[in-house]
Amino acid sequence: MKADLRGGTVHEVVMAGPSRPSDRASIRRTNLGLVLRLLRDSGPRSRARIASDTGLPRPTITNLIAELVELGLVAEGESERDGSVGRPSQAVEIDGRTICGVGLEINVDYLAVLALTLRGDVAFERRIAVDVRTAGPEAVLDRAAALIREAGAAVEATGARVVGVALAAPGNVDLGTGRVAFASNIGWRDVAAVDGLRRRLGRDAPALRLENDAKLGAIAEYLVASASDIHDLIYITGETGVGGGIISGGQLMRGARGFAGEIGHMPLDPGGRPCACGRVGCWETMVGLGTLLRHAADAGDPVHDPSLDVESRLADLRRRADGGDPRTLDALTRIADDLALGVALLVDVLNPRAVVLGGYFAVFADYLLPRVRDGVARRVIAADSGGCEVLPSTLGFTAPARGGAYLALDAVYQDPSGTA
Amino acid sequence: MKADLRGGTVHEVVMAGPSRPSDRASIRRTNLGLVLRLLRDSGPRSRARIASDTGLPRPTITNLIAELVELGLVAEGESERDGSVGRPSQAVEIDGRTICGVGLEINVDYLAVLALTLRGDVAFERRIAVDVRTAGPEAVLDRAAALIREAGAAVEATGARVVGVALAAPGNVDLGTGRVAFASNIGWRDVAAVDGLRRRLGRDAPALRLENDAKLGAIAEYLVASASDIHDLIYITGETGVGGGIISGGQLMRGARGFAGEIGHMPLDPGGRPCACGRVGCWETMVGLGTLLRHAADAGDPVHDPSLDVESRLADLRRRADGGDPRTLDALTRIADDLALGVALLVDVLNPRAVVLGGYFAVFADYLLPRVRDGVARRVIAADSGGCEVLPSTLGFTAPARGGAYLALDAVYQDPSGTA
Structure with missing residues (x-):
């Protein structure tokens, strides 16, 4: 239970309609993301049900689904009876087997990498023992870059590609600059982790971002727990x-x-x-x-x-x-x-x-x-x-890397057309 | 900074349009509240500016303002130049001098009452020393009821009326039942505070609710701090x-x-x-x-x-x-x-x-x-x-009672037509 002191509950603000001007393209992008997130969070469903769940008109949904199918993000799934009589309608579901996000966790005595498809299936996973404090940032970033390359190669071998990588670090991080500000247990202070990785991975590297390990773990755990409300x-x-x-x-x-x-x-x-x-x-x-x-x-x-x-x-x-x-x-x-x-x-x-x-x-x-x-x-x-x-x-020790992979995929959920 | 894991940022959800069916009357109620909260949070402004701030059409705004004026909640204010050439437009502002919310704080050694107009002006304020733990719940509720009656009489003497009362208690409270579950410093455990007050104030009493004192203080302080972003x-x-x-x-x-x-x-x-x-x-x-x-x-x-x-x-x-x-x-x-x-x-x-x-x-x-x-x-x-x-x-010792008065007024901001 929350009270939004700025403008009533979120639901009420939603009902009140758009609060600032937006152009047609950005509305379309937003609606693509809305439908994709609905399929992620609530599972496969018919176009009719998506229309009623989102409040968007049925023809709009038909167009949006067509675009998501074209982008390789959504596929026709099982038939679904909506509880109504008549012929069952075709359900659509997240596909996205061709798109992966990668999470890489740096911890005190290991590095862990995990690649997830858009559906949430694990495409690649590995953990290696590293004495991170002793090795120092440069050597650790070398090994991290090698693990990311290894995950990328494994993903590509299945015909998919990596759309983003999120790095999980055990300490204070600065999202804007991609620097680890302070991580006492690995002895890092003001380490330019994202820049260091980008230098190692080259210009064709996927989008790189940095977040605190526990926050990424919480995201991964929440995606499990939310199923239990x-x-x-x-x-x-x-x-x-x-x-x-x-x-x-x-x-x-x-x-x-x-x-x-x-x-x-x-x-x-x-x-x-x-x-x-x-x-x-x-x-x-x-x-x-x-x-x-x-x-x-x-x-x-x-x-x-x-x-x-x-x-x-x-x-x-x-x-x-x-x-x-x-x-x-x-x-x-x-x-x-x-x-x-x-x-x-x-x-x-x-x-x-x-x-x-x-x-x-x-x-x-x-x-x-x-x-x-x-x-x-x-x-x-x-x-x-x-x-x-x-x-x-x-999720055990995989939670932060898994949350990182989710975060890396988040860009797709926010703007599905950006992956084309 | 927050990441909404359920559906992108709030702003994006807003842009995506209504997410469930709603009837005309409830949309109107919601929009009345939206406009009233905008005037509270952002100050007096012209109808044209309200239309652009809310994204609602200009004729809709004209109708909504007319209804809010009729309800005694909004008044024509100063002229305002929107930075454009031509004649200045008339600004509207929160009026609501005829409507008050009351907060009553029960603390260890005092009771405090504070009445606020919809504009946020203090209409009445009083604090009395009471040894609450020694007096016991029944005697304290007697004194609390007397203070609420006193505040109501003072408010009525100015031609206004009290639309709601929120009680601030120093401990765990159950909002649903209006009971103080546990308040160690005053020795209360499972006290039916709202029912007790309602019995004392009679059937014509305004809406009564209960909240924890620190949460109400935080609401009052936030309304100050939000001005500093x-x-x-x-x-x-x-x-x-x-x-x-x-x-x-x-x-x-x-x-x-x-x-x-x-x-x-x-x-x-x-x-x-x-x-x-x-x-x-x-x-x-x-x-x-x-x-x-x-x-x-x-x-x-x-x-x-x-x-x-x-x-x-x-x-x-x-x-x-x-x-x-x-x-x-x-x-x-x-x-x-x-x-x-x-x-x-x-x-x-x-x-x-x-x-x-x-x-x-x-x-x-x-x-x-x-x-x-x-x-x-x-x-x-x-x-x-x-x-x-x-x-x-x-705000010193008045913060919880003040936050209670804001909370009591919140019903008006959520559904302005409910006050008629």
Whole structure:
């Protein structure tokens, strides 16, 4: 529930008709996007139903669909009975198998790439272990560019092409300049990531953009959760760093300058450990992946080795937990309690319908969640946790790269004719 | 900046035209509200300019204005030159001197009532000292009803009438049932506030609604701040309890069930004092008004006396600070540091353009703000505090009641023809 103080509810503004002049071409572009997003969000349907869903005249819809088919974005699908008698009408659906978006995530100890078709099918996926902090920005951008090229080649081998790439970085980013302003866990400060990639990929590279990893993860999770009618959620990354992406009323909350969701540095342990950011007792020092590993294993233990893939190290740790290893179980209990502390705070402040725990939190969901849920229920001021569920991510470590691929495809949904 | 994941930006949806069928009468109602809100938000203007601002045809605007004039909501104003040659056109403006909204705030040690005309002029204002916790809900609702009657009589004496009353309560409220679910600082749990008032005011009472005090304060502050193009802000009440109201992209953030903004119970002092909510070390125990008073004066000191008006007690304390009293100054320093801690956390999470400090924080703004701003700048992860300014409320203790009066008038802005 939201109240728009500027002009009534969105619905009312919509009903009130256009609020500024617009030319025929831009209306057509907008309507193409409207129809394409409807098919994405609500599934295949007949032209008649699209007309009634959008309020646009039937002949307009017929023309728009013809253009979307020509662009290779929409295809004739199954027949559909609209619940009426008479012959079934032909449904149309998103096609777009020839168009892909690519997301590339830079994290503390891995790079991950994922390509999605316009329908949302995964066309390519890969993750490689990289000690990003030690390697430094130039070497990391080399490897990132190689991964993007590899994804592009794989996509092209299927007869498709990449329309855009979004880079997910674990820190403050400046969307306008494409620079990573500050990412404490990888030691990057003011790195021109987009320019660096463009230089490496050459002039024919697809459109490149940059966003914070947790925000991209939140977008990916929202596209899952919205199917359950959840439109207010917080996605929390569970990596070395802990970041947040906030969806409020179906919208990504970016804040005044795009920095919203910096939840890893909440000062919840005043007498606690130093954080990579230079402060003391940040929430990240209590629940970040490094802390789980430190609680669970001594320094020489292979679970600490950044040259090994993070999922295989966590699988190792899971085996210990499943085997009843007391130190591992105790470590998970401590993490659960500290996780509940910060999640409850965020639930008090934001009253979401769901908190989605990503990264390693999702890997250990069966160990962590019962205790986290109890702690949240006990701490949140509103009864029944204000209606909030704590859920494990179903996307795991792929959420930010997947959200990046969605974002890269977003340009197509905003202006389908721009892809021709 | 926001990304609407459900259907592109709001602007694009607007351009795409109506998305569901609507009848002529409801379109007319919607357009009346659209024009009235335009005049509220953007000031007096000519019919021609209203037509171009709204995108509605000129003859439609002429009809709509005629209806709004007939309803007593709009009046012919000054002549206006649109920058074009020829004779100046007649501007129209909000009139509505005959229509008032009333806000009534219940706080820990006072009740406050404020009546606003549709133009935003204060028609009546009063605050009385009440020890709300000791008095109990029934006695408090008696006094609240008497204040509402007093405001109504004063408004009627000017030839106007009250179209609605909004009650501001310091805690979790249930808008649907009009019940105060939980308000720890006044000891209310599941109090049927709206029903109780309706019983006292009789069947002819204007429409009654209930909202959280900090959310109403945020609405009032946003109507001030939006003039400076600030559309993302957090309003923080500075009373015995500390609550928050969040405006994001010009919208009040309510969260999934209307509980967003519960910032007083962030666990920032793990080894700290017990809170009225039953937890330990909540932010409220560090920066609430009771804590300032405890830091500044011993138990027998008159600044602790709840039978005295809160502003006169604070004026007393201000005189001590202005006189250089070391204990008072030291108390303010401690409050400033603890305030910076929580404000920085909220700035990290929400990245607002402004944090507006209300209640007693505003009374001591010149003592508190320099230190709070320094602390916030030092702690916030994003450079330059993410572009956030920390500002004192200019509305002081009246913000929640004023926001309530705005909310009560909102029904008129949503459906102007409903007031006839």
